[in-house]
Amino acid sequence: MSLPSFLLSSYSSLLLDFAQVGCGFCSSIGLTKSHPKTVFLRHDVDFSLELVLPMAEVEHRHGVAACYYVLLSGPYNPCSSASVNSMKQLRAMGHEIGLHYDLSLYSEEPELARRRLDAEVAFLQELSGGEVNSIVMHEPSRGHEDFFLDVPGYINPTHFQKTNPDLLYVSDSCRAWRDLSLLEFIDGRSAKSCLMLNTHPESWLAERPQHRLTYLEKTLLPRVLEPTQRYFLESVRKAWQTHIGPVQGYGDSDE
Numbered sequence: 001m002s003l004p005s006f007l008l009s010s011y012s013s014l015l016l017d018f019a020q021v022g023c024g025f026c027s028s029i030g031l032t033k034s035h036p037k038t039v040f041l042r043h044d045v046d047f048s049l050e051l052v053l054p055m056a057e058v059e060h061r062h063g064v065a066a067c068y069y070v071l072l073s074g075p076y077n078p079c080s081s082a083s084v085n086s087m088k089q090l091r092a093m094g095h096e097i098g099l100h101y102d103l104s105l106y107s108e109e110p111e112l113a114r115r116r117l118d119a120e121v122a123f124l125q126e127l128s129g130g131e132v133n134s135i136v137m138h139e140p141s142r143g144h145e146d147f148f149l150d151v152p153g154y155i156n157p158t159h160f161q162k163t164n165p166d167l168l169y170v171s172d173s174c175r176a177w178r179d180l181s182l183l184e185f186i187d188g189r190s191a192k193s194c195l196m197l198n199t200h201p202e203s204w205l206a207e208r209p210q211h212r213l214t215y216l217e218k219t220l221l222p223r224v225l226e227p228t229q230r231y232f233l234e235s236v237r238k239a240w241q242t243h244i245g246p247v248q249g250y251g252d253s254d255e
Contacts, residue, residue, distance in 0.1 A: 001187065003177045005209045008058055011199075015062045017186050027067040027096050028196060029134045031160040031167075040167075040196040041066035042136070042157055044100055047202045047224050048076050049086040055201035060093040068201075069100035069136050070128070072120050075224070078127055082227060087128040098134035099124050103144040113147050121154070161196060168192035175203040175212040 001017075004010040018025070018039050026035060028042035041059070043066055045052055052068060059066055068090055072078055078087075087097055099121050106113040117135070125132045134155040137146050149159045161169045168190055170182045182197075184190040206219050 001183055003180070003183060006172070006175055006204045006212075006215070007206055007209070008054055008204055011055060011204055012058050012062070015059070015064060019062075021186055021188070023195075025064045027065050028136075028157040029067050029096055029098070029155050031157055031164075031196070032155060036166075036193045038194045040157070040194065042196060042198045043068045043201050044136070044138070044198060045070050045202075046074060046100075046138075046200055047220065048227075049078065049083040050227065051205060051223060052201035053086055053089060055199070055204055056090055056093055056095055059095070065094045065096065067096040067098045067134055069098040069134070070124055071100040071102065071138055072124065073102050073105055074100075074138075078124070080227075084127055091128065091130050096134070097124065097128045097130060097132055098136060099132055100138045101135055101148065102138040103146065104139075104142060106147075110147050114151070117148060117151070117154075157196060157198075166193040168195045169198070170195060171198040172200060172203060173198075175200075175215060 004014050015025075022037055024035065024038045026038050026040050028040045030038075031040055041064065043052060043055070045068055049070065056066070056068070070078055070087070077083060090097060099117075101117060101120060103113070106116055121132050121135070133153075134157070135148060135151075136157050137144075137148070140146065140158070146158065148154065149156055149162070160167060168181060168185055170185075171178070181190060182195075185192065185195050202220060202224070203215070205223065206215055210219065
């Protein structure tokens, strides 16, 4: 057995591998309860809500639910019709929506930070059309103190990662595996009784194995930029073509 390549077919096989060794599945929101031999599924949405749907569909076909953590201050627009529709599709498939908060944009005053957190949660609930009761920090490697590890009213997976000695944490950040602990959990060599698997669904869209920098530049970047390009080429271009103003800017020409 080898570590999964970052393909949706490999992710599907990984879910089957977990099931074959007797693991159950739960979204990261279920961490509040004790679940031995359980895989808790968490997804951080860093680049696009549209691009997470293929992974969500794989999970749905396996009868598995996960929590997708949405970044309101990231490079994608969570208010766009495409993003809102994507969140509705996630909920329709049985998945949950959480908030991916970026503390680099928050006040260092705890009371003001909590006020912003509550406002972002309320806004995300309105956008996604359902309850948001789980939160997790974006890019903890930046070193910001996390005010919200154990904040009342919300479930934070990182709190359980730090306080539950039986919980193994595995992430695919930067489209790379850190070690072999995922395989050790599957084949029973791990001392941990349950697993929190944190994946970034936008990283699993290649059609064949690719070096991560090649994937970033040749596969992910074009797909992330495609909605913006489509908007300009379809909506903006059409508006400019049909605008009734007869006079362009001084000196405008196609030459």
